[in-house]
Amino acid sequence: MIHFEDVSKTYGDFHAVNSINLEIKKGEIVALIGPSGSGKTTTLKMINRLIEQSQGTISINGQNIFTQNPIELRRNIGYVIQHVGLLPHMTIADNIAIVPKLKKWEKTVYLQRVDELLAMVGLDPEIYRNRYPAELSGGQQQRIGVIRALAADPPIILMDEPFSALDPISREQLQDEVIRLQQKLKKTIVFVTHDIDEAIKIADRICIMRNGQIVQLGTPEQILRHPANDFVREFIGEQRMGKLETLPDLKDILIKPITARPNRGLAEGINAMRKHKVDSLVIVDQNEKLMGIVGVWEIQNHFDEEHLLLEDIMRRDFPVLSNTNTLSDAIYLISKHRVAYLPVVNADRELLGLITRASLVDVMANQFGTSQQRNGGVSTAC
Ligand SMILES: Nc1ncnc2c1ncn2[C@@H]1O[C@H](COP(=O)(O)OP(=O)(O)O)[C@@H](O)[C@H]1O
Ligand SMILES: [Mg+2]
CATH class of the missing domain: 3.40.50.300 (P-loop containing nucleotide triphosphate hydrolases)
Incomplete structure (x- = not known):
């Protein structure tokens, strides 16, 4: 032309x-x-x-x-x-x-x-x-x-x-x-x-x-x-x-989970989700040890049962990453279990943060120069 x-x-x-x-x-x-x-x-x-x-x-x-x-x-x-x-x-x-x-x-x-x-x-x-x-x-x-x-x-x-x-x-x-x-x-x-x-x-x-x-x-x-x-x-x-072998450490890309205590009610749970714009909560005890996760659908399904607490409906059986795992392990587990995120814990099962599908996409994008947010730590919403 x-x-x-x-x-x-x-x-x-x-x-x-x-x-x-x-x-x-x-x-x-x-x-x-x-x-x-x-x-x-x-x-x-x-x-x-x-x-x-x-x-x-x-x-x-x-x-x-x-x-x-x-x-x-x-x-x-x-x-x-x-x-x-x-x-x-x-x-x-x-x-x-x-x-x-x-x-x-x-x-x-x-x-x-x-x-x-x-x-x-x-x-x-x-x-x-x-x-x-x-x-x-x-x-x-x-x-x-x-x-x-x-x-x-x-x-x-x-x-x-x-x-x-x-x-x-x-x-x-x-x-x-x-x-x-x-x-x-x-x-x-x-x-x-x-x-x-x-x-x-x-x-x-x-x-x-x-x-x-x-x-x-x-x-x-x-x-x-x-x-x-x-x-x-x-x-x-x-x-x-960036090449795959230069992927960052798992601990460097953890995002901050929205957590809740197990003894809170379902309305409180929904409220925390709404406030933080998330669709699930990670349940931790007073020592920040991981206990379970609760999704918005579980709350929805049990919402009429007023006596129930988050610990009654939380899932206890789900894939978890340890801080000694690598990012490749995270990618593997997230695809294998088809979950949106994985909690990451230390040897004492204390919650360190989450790896989400979105944060993995960020890491990949970051290999191409796009900016990436890094948050860490844990804070409890309710
Ligand atoms: N009319 C001109 N007389 C002398 N040098 C010029 C003239 N126009 C452009 N140049 C020189 O030609 C080079 C290329 O210019 P240009 O194509 O405008 O560069 P770019 O758009 O990549 O910045 C520059 O070094 C510029 O100084
Ligand atoms: Mg020019």
């Missing part, structure tokens, strides 16, 4: 982009990533001829873009930049409709398109079409930037650090939005980012650049598993490359 053949961009003797070869396929999202000054923006802007290459050939669908009228070319390539570039004196609808108008679409057609695009990114057209950019939040403005690039339905979209000015929440939302839109629209998207997590999340293939050259091109999986050299390894972060 987009083909770079031995393309360079020089400023005097300096190579901003140095002899790159790259084939971007139809319908894929390619992330250009690398340190500042590595030539990402230059590479991107050569695609819509905002920058002319000094050497080599760029073609789109087999046609050399050098032979095309640059204005016409740009109308068929959506372009999203970091600071949206919405025109402040124009309404949102007019901003979105810029290219459709240039393409001389009928007014009714482009107005309908504006509404459709606003709805697509969750902005009510009735409310937003006549507003001005300054009346929108940064995240909303950036959404408009994205749908403006989609307005005339171009087959190619270029994005240059489109979300990097946003707060982390808007940023995540917009990333999700782009993934969702792409599943529907199947555009060919080239986007520049310096955030490897963003690239891994959104891109089908990642193109890692350094000093104007391509260091590695591959799927996120390929790059994470087989970084081409130390530069890539460092760039993607060593912490992502």
